[in-house]
């Protein structure tokens with residue numbers, strides 16, 4: 001997947017990954033991270049997710065990065081939020097209250113862009129990255145976040161020979177491989193979600209495992 005492929009998907013409204021409600025693992029496990037109101041939460045590859053608005057409503061400062069202007073503008077429009085727009089050398093920034101969404105490439109982020117961030121919420125970000133770039137994605141996340149920045153990660157795993165991604169299959173073993181050197185990893189919950197969308201079985205999958213993990217940065 002090249003950036004243009006994602007932009008095309010947004011252009012053609014091919015956004016089956018978008019959830020029309022707040023992510024269930026975020027609701028269930030956020031309180032495990034001992035955050036305080038005003039703490040900053042980073043959502044890589046954020047789309048127009050309802051999680052952004054929900055976290056902001058809980059009193060957190062939310063920063064997201066997303067390639068597609070369509071997604072970012074749709075987010076503000078759908079939640080009826082007025083925003084201010086700025087430009088930096090690398091991003092277009094749109095800000096409304098305690099929400100800041102950066103339009104641009106995740107790989108261009110620098111530590112200063114998400115300074116002070118206490119938690120990363122990765123839902124459908126790591127699994128949106130193809131295998132060739134996944135180690136780079138994880139290294140970059142470690143490089144731009146400070147020690148002490150924990151993460152709630154939601155992944156999917158399935159037989160990649162049956163269906164090509166995205167979403168790409170990321171096993172628990174692969175999560176350990178990328179993140180164990182820098183994080184203590186706890187697998188919180190795993191469920192088979194193959195019946196949540198009819199097209200998974202139509203594509204030939206019989207099992208689609210969704211896993212929520214808590215990563216505590218060493």
Ligand SMILES: C[S@@+](CC[C@H](N)C(=O)[O-])C[C@H]1O[C@@H](n2cnc3c(N)ncnc32)[C@H](O)[C@@H]1O
Nearest residue numbers: 006017045046047049066067105106123124128
């Ligand atoms: C599978 S979607 C997940 C969106 C969101 N996390 C959610 O839960 O709905 C992946 C998103 O990442 C964006 N994206 C892909 N590569 C990116 C990159 N290098 N930098 C920023 N955004 C990217 C895509 O445009 C897409 O909206």
